[in-house]
Amino acid sequence: MNPDILTVVSVDVLLLRYDRPTGRVLLHLDRRALDPYAGRLALPGVAARTGERLASAADRACRKVEGTPRALGQLRTFDEPSRDPRGASLSIAMWAVLAPDEPASGAVPIAGVPPLPFDHDIIVATCRPMLAALLWRDVTFTRALTGDVFTSSDAVVLARELTGRDPHRANLNREVGAVPGLVADGTAPTAGGRPPKQWRWTDADA
């Protein structure tokens, strides 16, 4: 087969996790071991293997950093030929979500991502609004982010972190209540003022 048509496809992952204690959505970055950009933080990425599914490649990329994601999805493809100094490649950006509450290493708040190598700044800038659009609308994404139970206060944080704007509590509560598979489940044992409402995902699936 003509070698001219063989392409390097890298799968770069926006690996998110809701960090409840600090009230941030973290983007997990990978401290690169190898050149180019050795030592720099970058989106975790791998070169897709021949015949490998995108989800599998994304999973490998995540494993380099923190572990197996609870959910995965496709965002879009970046094709700028000069994006990688080693040579032309395509990059398929994917999102992935880790279970909440685990320790983080090279994680930064998604609201304050430092300059990244390759075209990763462009990827993050392009994809952040796409992630915000998934919240409350894509149940898989949302459930992975929130975990099985979460409070209205968590919802406020998640919305603020992804959209960059403060949601109105009244409207947000209604929006959350309208998400299929979510039911109110009493109030949460929180310190401070009035305890927030708790939401729990129904359905048998994990």
Add this chain to the structure above:
Amino acid sequence: MNPDILTVVSVDVLLLRYDRPTGRVLLHLDRRALDPYAGRLALPGVAARTGERLASAADRACRKVEGTPRALGQLRTFDEPSRDPRGASLSIAMWAVLAPDEPASGAVPIAGVPPLPFDHDIIVATCRPMLAALLWRDVTFTRALTGDVFTSSDAVVLARELTGRDPHRANLNREVGAVPGLVADGTAPTAGGRPPKQWRWTDADA
């Protein structure tokens, strides 16, 4: 470099054209010259060359069929490994739009696409709603489809063909009037009943 990471990336194009005379949106298909599926109609596609931009690959694919498209965009990636009997490959689906009113060869109305080889049925089914969502919202896509001037009746046809449902004229006229860069420009010289309103794209760009 590890050959295991070299992938065949095919760019498959949903190549559209508004056929004013028949009032249809046509999907241009390619009669395959080579196996697999020689002789069958399929989405025009090419294998992306190393370092080639997606738009360039899509352009090559279009040229196999009808000519240079006026606009191009990305839809999504399909990664089912068995999609091509020759071996695993990725397929990046793109849209492209040809200038209206030219002759068609292997074109079929988008509302009645016959069974296609590879995973092209899945691609078409997945992407049709995405195309419908572009109409009136993505000016590049819309302008390429309509051409520089078009009538409200054309707008009705385009909306019907892409969404599959009849739009309400009153609402559609308002929607079209709200598209940035479009201005009303008298009425069109049409036979039959009352002459329809004409719309013209402003701005200096082609």
Add this chain to the structure above:
DNA sequence: ACAAAAGTGTTTTTTATACACCCATGG
């Protein structure tokens, strides 16, 4: 009793959808 944190009811705005009726042309 007060401050902090959250909840809920109501209004306003915007968008989408639907309906009804009027207008321009050709035979």
Add this chain to the structure above:
DNA sequence: CCATGGGTGTATAAAAAACACTTTTGT
């Protein structure tokens, strides 16, 4: 002057956004 095809105004419904006020807890 009527059939055909199109236009526009208005009404209704649904969704989004904003506002105001009340409730629950800890101190």
